[in-house]
Amino acid sequence: MLGQEQIAIVTMDASGVIRHINRPALSLFNQSAAPLGDFHIESIIDFGETPLAERVAACADEAISSEVRGIKPCGGRFDMNIQMECCRSGVIIMCEEKNAELDMSDPELLRRLSHVIESAQLGTYEIDLRGGTSTVCEHWLKQMGYKAQPEDPHRAFERRVHPEDRAIVRNALGDCIAGRAQRTEIEFRIRRVGECDWRWMRSNATVIRHDADGTPLTLMGVQCDITEKKLAQAELQQSEHRFRAAMERSPIGMALSTMDGKWLDVNPALCEFLGYPREELMRKGFRQVTLVRDREATIQSARELVRSGQNSMTIEKKYLHASGELLTGQLSLTVVRDDMGAPQMFLSQIVDITEARKLDFMKSEFISTVNHELRTPVTSILGALSLLEGLYTGAPASKETALIAIAQRNGLRLKNLLNDILQVSSLTSGSSIKEKIPVSLKEAVDQAQEAARDQAAEFDVKIEAPLMDPALKCVTDPDMLSQVLRILLSNATKFSDPKSVVTVEISAMGAYNRVTISNKGRPIPHNFRKVIFQSFVQSDKTDTRRREGSGLGLSIAKKILDQLDGRIDYHSDETGTSFWFDLPAHGSNVVRMAG
Numbered sequence: 001m002l003g004q005e006q007i008a009i010v011t012m013d014a015s016g017v018i019r020h021i022n023r024p025a026l027s028l029f030n031q032s033a034a035p036l037g038d039f040h041i042e043s044i045i046d047f048g049e050t051p052l053a054e055r056v057a058a059c060a061d062e063a064i065s066s067e068v069r070g071i072k073p074c075g076g077r078f079d080m081n082i083q084m085e086c087c088r089s090g091v092i093i094m095c096e097e098k099n100a101e102l103d104m105s106d107p108e109l110l111r112r113l114s115h116v117i118e119s120a121q122l123g124t125y126e127i128d129l130r131g132g133t134s135t136v137c138e139h140w141l142k143q144m145g146y147k148a149q150p151e152d153p154h155r156a157f158e159r160r161v162h163p164e165d166r167a168i169v170r171n172a173l174g175d176c177i178a179g180r181a182q183r184t185e186i187e188f189r190i191r192r193v194g195e196c197d198w199r200w201m202r203s204n205a206t207v208i209r210h211d212a213d214g215t216p217l218t219l220m221g222v223q224c225d226i227t228e229k230k231l232a233q234a235e236l237q238q239s240e241h242r243f244r245a246a247m248e249r250s251p252i253g254m255a256l257s258t259m260d261g262k263w264l265d266v267n268p269a270l271c272e273f274l275g276y277p278r279e280e281l282m283r284k285g286f287r288q289v290t291l292v293r294d295r296e297a298t299i300q301s302a303r304e305l306v307r308s309g310q311n312s313m314t315i316e317k318k319y320l321h322a323s324g325e326l327l328t329g330q331l332s333l334t335v336v337r338d339d340m341g342a343p344q345m346f347l348s349q350i351v352d353i354t355e356a357r358k359l360d361f362m363k364s365e366f367i368s369t370v371n372h373e374l375r376t377p378v379t380s381i382l383g384a385l386s387l388l389e390g391l392y393t394g395a396p397a398s399k400e401t402a403l404i405a406i407a408q409r410n411g412l413r414l415k416n417l418l419n420d421i422l423q424v425s426s427l428t429s430g431s432s433i434k435e436k437i438p439v440s441l442k443e444a445v446d447q448a449q450e451a452a453r454d455q456a457a458e459f460d461v462k463i464e465a466p467l468m469d470p471a472l473k474c475v476t477d478p479d480m481l482s483q484v485l486r487i488l489l490s491n492a493t494k495f496s497d498p499k500s501v502v503t504v505e506i507s508a509m510g511a512y513n514r515v516t517i518s519n520k521g522r523p524i525p526h527n528f529r530k531v532i533f534q535s536f537v538q539s540d541k542t543d544t545r546r547r548e549g550s551g552l553g554l555s556i557a558k559k560i561l562d563q564l565d566g567r568i569d570y571h572s573d574e575t576g577t578s579f580w581f582d583l584p585a586h587g588s589n590v591v592r593m594a595g
Contacts, residue, residue: 008095011087014344016041016052019090028080028095030072041093044071045082056091059084061233065185067098081182098182122222127154129177129207129216143201143225145192162189162198169203176205177216187226200230253329253350256336259306259343261285261299273329273352275322286348291318291326302333306343311335316353328357367425375418382411420552424535427559436564438586439478441506441513442468448485449504456493456502461519463489465504472506472513473586480560481583485515487553488579492519495577511588512566516580524572533558533568557581 008025012018018039021031029044042052046069058064063085069077079098084091123140127133134154141149150156161169165188172184183206189198205221247254253270257263262285271278274289287295294317305313312334319327334347385408392401449463456463474481492502496519505516524532535555554568561568561581568581 010041010044010093010095011090012041012093013090013342014056016056018044025095028097029070030074045069045080045093045095046071046077055084056086059091060086061236062187062229063185065183070095070097083185122224124220124222125153125157126221127219129219140223143192143223144190145194157190160190160192162191165189173205173219176207177219179207179216182206184221199225199227202226253348253352255286255348255350257286257346257348259345261287261346264345270350273327273350274319275325289320291320294318298331302346305333306335309341311337319350327352328354363425367422370418370421375415375422378411378415378418382408382415385411417552420556423556424552424559427556427563433477433480433560433563436475436477438473439476439481440470441472441474441515442470444478444481444485445504445506445515448482448489451486452489452493455490459493459496460498461493461496461500461502463493463502463504468504468506469508472508474513474583475586475588476564476566476583480564484557484560484581485517487557488517488581491553492517492577492579495519496521508585509582511585512582513585514580514582516578518576518578520576523574524570524577532570 008028009020009022010018010025011020018041026032031044047055048068050066055064055066063083065081065083068080068082070080071077081096081098083094085094086092123143124137125140126135134152136149136153140153141147144157144160146156158166158169168186169188172181172186175181176184183204185202185204187200187202190201191198201223203221203223205219207216207218208220209218210216247265247267250267251269253273254267255263255270256265263282266278266281268278271281274281276284276289281289286298290298298315298317301313301315312332314330314332316328316330319329321327330351330353332349332351334349335343336345336347338344385404389401389404389408392398392404395401445465445468449465452463489502489504496502500520502517502519505518507514507516533554535552558568561583564583566581566583568579570577570579572578
């Protein structure tokens with residue numbers, strides 16, 4: 001506070017590594033050069049029984065003062081007073097050898113004191129303990145709301161102090177004067193002249209002059225307005241309380257940990273996930289509940305996150321339950337940084353995805369079974385039915401030919417369902433899309449229209465594609481585009497009114513080209529919109545089964561278009577239904593469309 005040439009000041013980071021030490025501090029600790037690099041604060045200060053980490057945590061909210069012992073290079077120790085206060089660059093420690101008095105007759109020191117006090121907007125007061133008089137500076141008067149110095153500043157001061165704080169102030173000053181404390185540091189409330197609100201002050205006072213017998217003669221102190229800091233602390237405490245409450249109630253496992261992985265706090269959801277009581281889990285680090293093969297990978301990922309300057313990452317890892325069961329969790333790791341961007345701690349959020357991964361495995365097994373155990377027999381059955389049908393070629397219709405036709409129709413339906421299931425699995429894994437090339441939309445629609453002609457005739461519906469611009473091209477996978485058109489045309493013909501027309505139109509939409517397929521038929525229910533592109537969803541299961549639908553078509557179309565950087569949507573009312581999809585136009589710079 002009094003300038004780097006007068007007060008011993010040491011700056012360290014949160015872990016205790018010294019970052020700066022001024023000349024008075026070098027002199028105080030008998031150091032010939034600044035001990036920087038990995039030089040630790042505990043090599044020059046003995047903090048006693050209270051660990052350094054606790055002291056650093058305590059000064060995060062407000063400055064703290066304490067008595068410690070300094071350490072000389074030779075190993076000798078001396079009593080000293082320190083004040084610790086957090087700042088953006090770390091922790092500032094102001095040091096003073098115990099029982100050292102300032103020489104107030106030194107004009108240079110007085111000049112420095114005056115400059116620092118004015119710059120810091122400190123209100124100073126001085127009490128003549130023998131005569132009972134007191135003097136104050138101009139800034140002290142402003143702090144208290146006085147326009148002129150009152151006749152007895154100290155008595156006027158006591159009247160402005162909050163009734164609940166008067167005893168605290170009186171006792172603290174009394175201890176300092178009586179020698180029971182070398183200095184006093186207190187916080188209290190005052191009400192300024194002409195105001196109704198209470199403001200917070202912090203005051204430091206010490207006896208600066210004694211007579212030859214040691215009797216105190218002069219008490220000097222400084223006070224500063226800390227109202228804004230108190231309000232900020234209150235807001236911070238409320239914010240922390242809200243965070244703690246949210247953390248306690250969160251259904252997701254959450255933990256706060258140091259940068260080396262030691263947990264600072266865990267919530268009930270994490271305790272339940274891992275099967276440990278809170279106290280026992282707090283004694284363990286993340287390493288002890290992580291599968292051995294995932295430990296090093298997690299550590300490396302966390303280190304890379306800190307080095308990269310990013311704020312968060314998400315990884316999947318294996319955890320060990322207290323019972324020995326292996327769990328799968330999705331870990332979202334966030335670096336909590338201070339105002340200067342220095343990492344302070346980790347916030348972990350862990351979602352239990354054990355059952356989801358079990359279901360994924362079961363789905364994989366099911367797909368494998370479908371592929372190897374069902375599709376091959378169905379293909380063989382259809383082949384046999386085709387041969388059997390050939391035996392009746394040219395024969396008049398009979399009960400046998402009707403049964404063969406039914407078996408073939410249902411066999412094809414089963415084959416299509418199996419193919420759709422495999423298609424969904426392939427699209428989910430992202431392995432279906434091949435090379436994207438410029439494709440003429442007119443040619444793609446013409447081919448799809450021709451392929452759907454027989455089905456349209458079956459439902460007594462016509463397909464028309466008037467006025468298509470042959471110049472409109474999209475950058476896409478032609479096979480996947482054909483499948484989307486097949487799905488939408490199939491749905492449009494199946495759900496059209498008899499004797500109606502299904503129309504296909506293409507149009508330019510800026511960086512995209514659009515294909516619209518419209519039909520006239522019963523509208524899609526409004527409450528169906530949220531789920532229409534999900535798998536196995538059918539608005540009318542009875543009607544869909546009659547029309548041989550599996551409920552997978554639109555889901556497949558949506559997944560294909562997502563991977564083609566496109567989108568799909570629809571509109572449906574009493575006049576009819578239109579489905580449309582957009583794909584990046586040839587020559588555009590579209591990378592990804594959200595939809």
